[in-house]
Amino acid sequence: MPDNTERLLLLISERRIRARIATLARRIDADYRGRTLCLVVVLKGAFVFAADLARQLATPSTTDFISASSYGTGTRSSGKVALGGTDALQLDGKHVLVVEDILDTGRTGAAILDVLHRHGPASLALCTLLRKPAAGALDLAADYVGFDIGHDFGVGYGMDYAERHRNLRAIYRLIPGGPAG
Ligand code: PRP
Numbered sequence: 001m002p003d004n005t006e007r008l009l010l011l012i013s014e015r016r017i018r019a020r021i022a023t024l025a026r027r028i029d030a031d032y033r034g035r036t037l038c039l040v041v042v043l044k045g046a047f048v049f050a051a052d053l054a055r056q057l058a059t060p061s062t063t064d065f066i067s068a069s070s071y072g073t074g075t076r077s078s079g080k081v082a083l084g085g086t087d088a089l090q091l092d093g094k095h096v097l098v099v100e101d102i103l104d105t106g107r108t109g110a111a112i113l114d115v116l117h118r119h120g121p122a123s124l125a126l127c128t129l130l131r132k133p134a135a136g137a138l139d140l141a142a143d144y145v146g147f148d149i150g151h152d153f154g155v156g157y158g159m160d161y162a163e164r165h166r167n168l169r170a171i172y173r174l175i176p177g178g179p180a181g
Pocket of ligand 1: 042043044045046068069070100101102103104105106107108109135159160
């Protein structure tokens with residue numbers, strides 16, 4: 001149910017997102033020159049970022065999708081990571097780049113890298129648009145990071161709050177509303 005008291009404050013504009021993705025794409029192109037990339041996009045949140053990143057890359061790529069879910073409908077991680085679609089992946093000998101929208105606690109990214117390692121890729125790297133402080137402090141190899149942000153709950157550009165706001169063009173800080181009264 002939409003909450004009329006919640007507020008959205010601009011965190012990262014469309015223009016900054018576009019510029020940062022172009023920079024990331026140039027770095028990825030330089031690192032994978034002469035190779036083909038296998039993009040593994042983590043649904044749902046990364047779908048917008050992945051679509052823009054893939055179109056900025058000059059490196060030839062294939063695209064697969066997996067699902068990961070840990071949040072339920074609140075603004076805090078439940079602590080459990082459920083992965084879907086990884087069994088069908090064929091990554092043996094491939095150069096794999098996982099595309100995530102956000103590393104928050106870092107649990108999802110770590111779980112994905114752990115599972116994908118077992119598929120025997122030639123290389124495995126992680127690209128995330130956003131990273132929060134807890135994940136930044138972990139020993140988790142995030143090879144490409146768009147923006148390090150604070151503890152804000154970000155929505156828009158693929159990211160949701162209770163499945164809403166994924167379609168917004170920029171990234172906003174969500175200030176949840178108080179109890180209805
Ligand atoms: C978000 C995000 C990451 C994960 C990061 O997914 O897309 O996959 O949480 O959190 P962590 O670093 O604390 O593990 P979410 O569970 O919200 O699902 P969604 O992408 O389908 O919205």
